[in-house]
Amino acid sequence: MQVEIWTDVNCPFCYLGKKRFNDALADFAHADQVQVVHRSFELDPDFPAGESGDVVDKLTKKYGRTVEQVVDGERQLGAAANAVGLDYITSGRDYGNSFDMHRLLHWAKDLGRQEEMLDALYLANFAETEPFFGDTERLVKVAVGAGFDETGVREVLDDPQRYAADVRADEKQAQEFGVNGVPFYVFDRKYAVSGAQPPELFAQALTQAWDDRPQPTMLADGDACGPDGCEVPQA
Amino acid sequence: MQVEIWTDVNCPFCYLGKKRFNDALADFAHADQVQVVHRSFELDPDFPAGESGDVVDKLTKKYGRTVEQVVDGERQLGAAANAVGLDYITSGRDYGNSFDMHRLLHWAKDLGRQEEMLDALYLANFAETEPFFGDTERLVKVAVGAGFDETGVREVLDDPQRYAADVRADEKQAQEFGVNGVPFYVFDRKYAVSGAQPPELFAQALTQAWDDRPQPTMLADGDACGPDGCEVPQA
Numbered sequence: 001m002q003v004e005i006w007t008d009v010n011c012p013f014c015y016l017g018k019k020r021f022n023d024a025l026a027d028f029a030h031a032d033q034v035q036v037v038h039r040s041f042e043l044d045p046d047f048p049a050g051e052s053g054d055v056v057d058k059l060t061k062k063y064g065r066t067v068e069q070v071v072d073g074e075r076q077l078g079a080a081a082n083a084v085g086l087d088y089i090t091s092g093r094d095y096g097n098s099f100d101m102h103r104l105l106h107w108a109k110d111l112g113r114q115e116e117m118l119d120a121l122y123l124a125n126f127a128e129t130e131p132f133f134g135d136t137e138r139l140v141k142v143a144v145g146a147g148f149d150e151t152g153v154r155e156v157l158d159d160p161q162r163y164a165a166d167v168r169a170d171e172k173q174a175q176e177f178g179v180n181g182v183p184f185y186v187f188d189r190k191y192a193v194s195g196a197q198p199p200e201l202f203a204q205a206l207t208q209a210w211d212d213r214p215q216p217t218m219l220a221d222g223d224a225c226g227p228d229g230c231e232v233p234q235a
Numbered sequence: 236m237q238v239e240i241w242t243d244v245n246c247p248f249c250y251l252g253k254k255r256f257n258d259a260l261a262d263f264a265h266a267d268q269v270q271v272v273h274r275s276f277e278l279d280p281d282f283p284a285g286e287s288g289d290v291v292d293k294l295t296k297k298y299g300r301t302v303e304q305v306v307d308g309e310r311q312l313g314a315a316a317n318a319v320g321l322d323y324i325t326s327g328r329d330y331g332n333s334f335d336m337h338r339l340l341h342w343a344k345d346l347g348r349q350e351e352m353l354d355a356l357y358l359a360n361f362a363e364t365e366p367f368f369g370d371t372e373r374l375v376k377v378a379v380g381a382g383f384d385e386t387g388v389r390e391v392l393d394d395p396q397r398y399a400a401d402v403r404a405d406e407k408q409a410q411e412f413g414v415n416g417v418p419f420y421v422f423d424r425k426y427a428v429s430g431a432q433p434p435e436l437f438a439q440a441l442t443q444a445w446d447d448r449p450q451p452t453m454l455a456d457g458d459a460c461g462p463d464g465c466e467v468p469q470a
Contacts, residue, residue, distance in 0.1 A: 011460040033404070043460055063464040073465065110345055169268070177451060181461030188424055189449045195457025205454050214424045214449075216412060219440050222430025225246040225278055226416030229298040230308065 001034050001213055003206075006041040006174050006184040007118070009098045012077045012088075015122045017183040017196035019084045024202035030210055038114050039170040040102035041182045047097040052134035055095040080196075087127035094125075096133025099167065104143060106163035107156045113148070120146035188213050236269050236448050238441075241276040241409050241419040242353070244333045247312045247323075250357045252418035252431035254319045259437035265445055273349050275337035275405040276417045282332040287369035293330040315431075322362035329360075331368025334402065339378060341398035342391045348383070355381035423448050 005021070007014035025031050044062070059070045074090045081088035101121050108117035124132045124142040132138060136157055143153045156162045177186065185193040185202075187209030193202070224230070240256070242249035260266050279297070294305045309325045316323035336356050343352035359367045359377040367373060371392055378388045391397045412421065420428040420437075422444030428437070459465070 008460070011465070013458050013460050013465055016458075033407070043462070059464060065464070077465070110347060112345060172268075181459035183459065186451050189451055190424075191454050192451035193455045193457075194453065195455070195459040197455055197457050201455055201457075208454065216421050216425055216427035218429065219426050219443065220428045220430070220432055220436055222428075222432050222436075223248050223251075224416035224418065224430040225243070225248050227278070229294060229300070230246070230248055230312070 001030070001188050001210055002037065003034060003209075004037050004039050004186045004189075006039045006170065006179055006182050006186075008041050008043045008182055009101045009118075009121045009125055010043050010095065011041075011182050012081070012126065013196040014183040015086065015088075015126050016077075016081055016084065017185075018118065018122065019086055020196060020199045021183075021185065021202045023084070024199040024206060027199075027203065028206045028210075034206070036115070037109065038105060038118055039174070040105065040167040041171060041174050041179065041184070042098055042102070042167075043182070044095075044097070045099070047095075049097045049099065050134045052094045052096045052131050055093045056091070058095040081126070087123070089127060089129055092129050094131045094133050098133075099164075100136070100139065100157055102167040102170075103163040104139070104153065104156055106166040107152070108148070111148075116146050117143065117148065190214050236265070236423050236445055237272065238269060238444075239272050239274050239421045239424075241274045241405070241414055241417050241421075243276050243278045243417055244336045244353075244356045244360055245278050245330065246276075246417050247316070247361065248431040249418040250321065250323075250361050251312075251316055251319065252420075253353065253357065254321055255431060255434045256418075256420065256437045258319070259434040259441060262434075262438065263441045263445075265441075269441070271350070272344065273340060273353055274409070275340065275402040276409050276414065276419070277333055277337070277402075277406065278417070279330075279332070280334070282330075284332045284334065285369045287329045287331045287366050290328045290330040291326070316361070322358070324362060324364055327364050329366045329368050333368075334399075335371070335374065335392055337402040337405075338398040339374070339388065339391055341401040342387070343383070346383075351381050352378065352383065425449050 007018070025034060025036070028034065056067060056070045056074070059065060060067055074093070078088040078090040105114055105117055105121070108114045120142050130138065139157065140150065140153050144150045174184065177192065181194060183196060185205070187205065190212065191205065191209045193205050242253070260269060260271070263269065291302060291305045291309070294300060295302055309328070313323040313325040340349055340352055340356070343349045355377050365373065367377070374392065375385065375388050379385045409419065412427065416429060418431060420440070422440065425447065426440065426444045428440050
């Protein structure tokens with residue numbers, strides 16, 4: 001069974017949701033037959049690349065909230081993160097364009113190490129006070145710290161076309177599915193769950209998706225090779 | 236849209252089917268949004284690794300056919316291959332265990348170059364007279380000839396565990412779908428086509444699968460970040 005998870009590195013609920021989903025998956029009876037793929041979704045694609053700002057300042061301007069509301073929201077997110085064993089800095093977190101991070105996540109997927117890359121990006125963003133966005137050297141340091149090869153990381157970051165089409169394709173698919181918020185979980189393209197749900201709900205969704213996993217409808221049957229040899233076509 | 240194609244390198248109809256499917260895909264209006272993945276299926280997993288034999292000899296013994304029937308079948312397969320512009324040697328082709336080839340195909344998938352690897356394996360098997368099975372050096376030569384890095388190829392072939400679980404997972408999925416012959420085409424896990432169909436049928440299947448591509452059913456909606464910010468959870 002394939003689970004596709006649309007996320008953004010900028011998204012606190014995606015960080016929480018990853019832990020809660022993984023907790024549910026760890027207890028799932030068929031976990032060894034579940035393949036998880038993280039897909040790209042940018043919450044703020046128009047934010048200028050190469051810039052960074054305090055998240056409270058940015059969120060008040062972007063969403064018209066008071067500083068108190070944003071600060072309070074961060075505190076509540078911090079408490080929810082801590083409740084599932086995640087570190088979370090409730091002040092000083094920065095904000096920015098995540099496109100290059102999504103390109104790195106696609107590269108890491110090709111290496112079969114997407115989970116490690118995403119964990120490293122989340123930690124750097126949500127659990128470390130050092131500014132994270134708009135600074136390529138910081139991004140290189142985070143990826144290398146997670147065990148990725150520095151030359152490989154730089155090759156991806158230095159070429160803006162590398163994996164750009166993959167990021168766009170993920171976003172186009174999200175649009176087709178009507179996704180307007182993340183995290184967004186899709187099970188074998190048959191069922192979907194939106195949001196950082198409790199592990200119990202993810203457990204239920206995994207079970208339902210597994211029990212109902214799709215069996216394709218045959219459109220046509222023809223010349224094939226099987227255990228008894230190949231059927232010969234009429235030339 | 237994802238198209239998964241179960242194949243074996245030992246399977247003449249898979250070789251034909253790849254060309255016919257690709258011809259249909261080349262004319263498909265949404266080809267740029269179709270992702271093709273080749274999955275593993277072994278027609279003869281019990282054939283001893285490291286051995287090779289004449290295909291006519293093997294097929295007569297395995298399927299109880301007369302030499303004339305097998306020779307005639309190869310001639311008809313050759314004619315069908317030639318009709319779509321493929322070379323096909325109608326005598327002297329060999330036969331063997333394809334597990335290592337499937338491991339290489341999974342490695343090539345990670346590199347985003349699965350099509351090139353599969354084309355090279357098919358050509359070496361069906362269009363070149365030099366023996367192909369049971370000979371690691373020949374396999375290295377074929378992969379390197381297709382532009383793959385020799386060190387990388389040898390690393391995969393020298394470690395029998397590399398990608399072995401991926402091959403088994405593909406075969407388990409095929410079993411779940413009730414696949415008993417290849418090629419077998421699955422469109423977004425919703426529709427399936429068996430066999431080396433004519434390009435017109437593949438074109439119809441692509442259109443139907445595209446028009447009916449799945450829209451996941453929402454199981455739950457919850458705390459998420461969207462264009463208007465993040466909904467704050469009740470801590």
